[in-house]
Each structure stands twice: as C-alpha cells, then as structure tokens.
Amino acid sequence: MSARGTSSRHVVVIGAGVAGLAAAHRLLASGARVTVLEASGRVGGKLLPGEIAGVRVDLGAESMLARRPEAVALAREVGLADRLRPPATATASIWTRGALRPMPKGHVMGVPGTAAALAGVLSDEGLARVERDADLPRTEVGDDVAVGAYVAERLGREVVDRLVEPLLGGVYAGDAYRISLRSAVPQLYQAARTHDSLTEAVREIQARAATAGRSGPVFMGIEGGVGSLPLAVAESVRARGGEIVTGAPVTELRRADGDTWRVVARDRVLDADAVIVAVPAPAAAALLRAEAPAAAAELAAVEYASMALITLAYRRAETALPEGSGFLVPPVDGHTIKASTFASHKWGWIADDDPGLLVLRTSVGRYGETEILRRDDADLVDVSRHDLREATGLDAEPVATRVTRWTDGLPQYPVGHHARVARVRAHVAAVPGLALCGAHLDGVGIPACIASAYAAVDQVHGDLRGVQELTAHPVQSLHGGAGE
DSSP states (O other), X not given: OOTTOGXXXXXXXXXXXXXXXXXXXXXXXXXXXXXXXXXXXXXXXXXXXXXXXXXXXESSOOOEESSSSHHHXXXXXXXXXXXXXXXXXXXXXXXXXXXXXXXXXXXXXTEESSGGGGBTTBXXXXXXXXXXXXXXXXXXXXXXXXXXXXXXXXXXXXXXXXXXXXXXXXXXXXXXXTBBXXXXXXXXXXXXXXXXXXXXXXXXXXXXXXXXXXXSOSEEEETTOTTHXXXXXXXXXXXXXXXXXXSOOEEEEEEOSTTOEEEEETTEEEEESEEEEOSOHHHHHHHHTTTOHHHHHHHHTOOEEEEEEEEEEEEGGGOOOOSSSEEEOOGGGOOSOOEEEOHHHHXXXXXXXXXXXXXXXXXXXXXXXXXXXXXXXXXXXXXXXXHHHHHHOOOOOOSEEXXXXXXXXXXXXXXXXXXXXXXXXXXXXXXXXXXXXXXXXSOSSHHHHHHHHHHHHHHHTTOOHHHHHHHHSOOOOOOOSSOO
C-alpha cells in the first residue's frame, strides 16, 4: 500500500465492462480517487441495452444469477432496487429427438440424480445407461477433468449430448468435452472427489441445497434489461467523483519511479498508485507484457468463442408460440441455432412495452464454429427463422430483426483453467499495485465478474483473501433457462 494511505490513492481501472465499473464503485467507497479508461465508445462490455420495434431489450446477457449476492446487491446500491424483476416464467424446453420436450428437473447442469429425472429427454437405452452408474467402479477426477468425458464415462454420452452440452453451451458457447469440471461446475467436481457414484454425488448436492432452504428466484432481471446495470453503476461512479473516459485505449502500462504506475491512453498520461486491469485476456496480455511477462504469456493462451444473437419482433396476433421461456438445442441434432428465448414470455416489461408485439431471440455460434458467423445478418435471420419454424411452427414474417455479434465474446474454461488462473495471479501478485479481474478468471456470469472485481480491489489494498477464495472456489455460472 502506498505511504500516502488508501484515502488519497489514485487507482486507474482499465476497462469499463461490468467488472471494471464494479471495481471503480468499490474503490470509491474505500476513499480512493478513480479513473476508468475504456477503449470503446461506451461502457458495459457484454451487457448491452437496446430496442427492437420500440421495445426495450437486452442485446447481450439478459439475466443474472440471484443465488449469488454480488449482482443483485450492486443493482440495489446503484438505485435499481425497484426495477429488479424475476422471470415471469422459468419453464423452459429442450428441442431434442424431433420435438420440444420439457426441461428436466432434478439435475446439476444436466447431470441427473436419478435416471427418472431425464425421462422423456433420453432414449430408453440412455436411461438404462444412467442406471449403471451405481454399479461402476469409482472414476478418479484428479486435479481436473473435462465435464463431458467424466459424465459420459459415468452415465453415457447421451446425457452429455442431449442435456449437459446444450446447458454448458448456453453459458460458455463451448464444447462439453473440453470444458473443465473443476472451473465450470465446481460443486460437482468437489462432490465427485468424495463419491463413488456420480448420481449419488448429485443427490447429495440437491440435499444440501434443500437443507439450506434457499428461496426466491434463481435468476433476476432488471426492468428495461440488465444492460441498464452498467449504465447505473457508471452514473454512480461519476456522481461519487470518479472519472470515466471512453474512447481511450491504453497503449502503455509501465512501472514508474517509486511505487507509481504510468498509464498512457491516447494523448493522456496518468500517474497511478495502483492499476486494475479489467479487460479480456488478449488485451490484458498486451498490457502486461512489459511488467508481468509470465502472466501475459498465460493470458495470451486463453481461447475465446464467438456468437451472435438474433432478436426478432412479431405481431402477437400472428404467432402461437408454446408456453415457457424458450428452449435449448443440443448440437448433436444438427440444427443451427443453439437456443431461443421467448423474451416477451420471460420478461414482463417487454410484454408491457407493447402488448401487441412478441419478441424472441435466438443464438448461434459455439467454440470452433467460424462458418456460421461469417454469414451476413440476413442469412442469420433466415437460419433462425428456419429453425424456429421447425421447432415451434412459427412461420410469421417478423416486423423487425436485429443481429448482434459478439466476436471473441466468451472465454473458454478448458481442463486446467484453474491452474492457469492460479499461475496468472501468482505472477501478478509479485508486481506491487497491480490486479486483474474479469470473465476470463473465475466465472463468466455477472456475479462472478463482480466478485473478481471486488477481490481485485482488495488486492490493491493489500488484502489477498478474496483472490485466494476465488482461486480455490470459482463462481459457478448457470444457464438462465434458454438462450442466455
């Protein structure tokens, strides 16, 4: 910590996504002077409010996990308490084996506690394979293992391909056979280490949750869209005296004399007592190359998936969608879209904005898929409409469409991700006055990003307990029902 004390320290936050803004908000509460530098022309990162046919919608993430406190608490702190809304419906489906089928209950990220929990989604052969789990010898998960590989060995590939894959794909746009069990589903990893049977481990997780007596919605939205959260945080930061500068890409980050940092952003040169880097891994790697080259090398190896969201508005009188919040799509069935959210069903404010409209959205793009994202907007609308017609019978002409592309939008958590994060943090901890936060570290959901921001603030104040907790226990990111 600087000899000048916390209250007079100047901290520069690089990146004005939800993590960077949350860090700035917490820094100001500690009495620091804060400057936030954002390369793009807006704040919010992957949280993006928008509209279609005059109706307010999210063009990025649309919900936040409410079972973790960080996101909901921050929303309340910045004046959004009266706009917090649970989904109007949490009943989703899965489009598999030629039909929309109710999303099973009684599972942990698609992994069931009993075969019966997946009746209707799996074939009879698939259900019989799940039953064999209790008789199989123990499978060691070691330091880490791929979710798909482990679950397939215990319960069969059909569970992975029909349920685990679409659920994980909705969170990471990734491949279940590459994604880390330890980082992506940490509670299941911990349970698997102490149980011979995977289904028994799931039942224990469910029993603990029941004993804890959790109540209230699992997910929460914000009237007008969760894209309004970073805007409200930014407004609060400015009101408390923080400076946010957009259109200011940082081109140089160097240790200066003594305990200070030199930050260059376009024509501005700032001196700072500490710096929090809250940008995606490739950008963070470029910034840290001079002062933390080992951390930069690790960050440069983080891979990302790209995706696109296609938002469509219809005249309600011309549509007849099924009930529920939408549906997920297993890639094994060969369809193009990976999910669809019936936004007007899911969020009451969308229906209230224009009762005569029905808004829905689809998502396309998974890790390693590049051809689909090279198509133009009209083609993505066409393939979305084709799959929607096949799944639901919807054949009306939309009155408006929007395509939002998130190139390299979702960091991938392959086997060993936790070890990479630990190495990065060890390298960064050796550099005084430096900390990292963001989705490439401890979880891709909004609460995870905020938790990593708070840990980074504590770190630059000399308290490593938050970083150590996140490194040991990443924040699990869940799927919000369909098409998140």
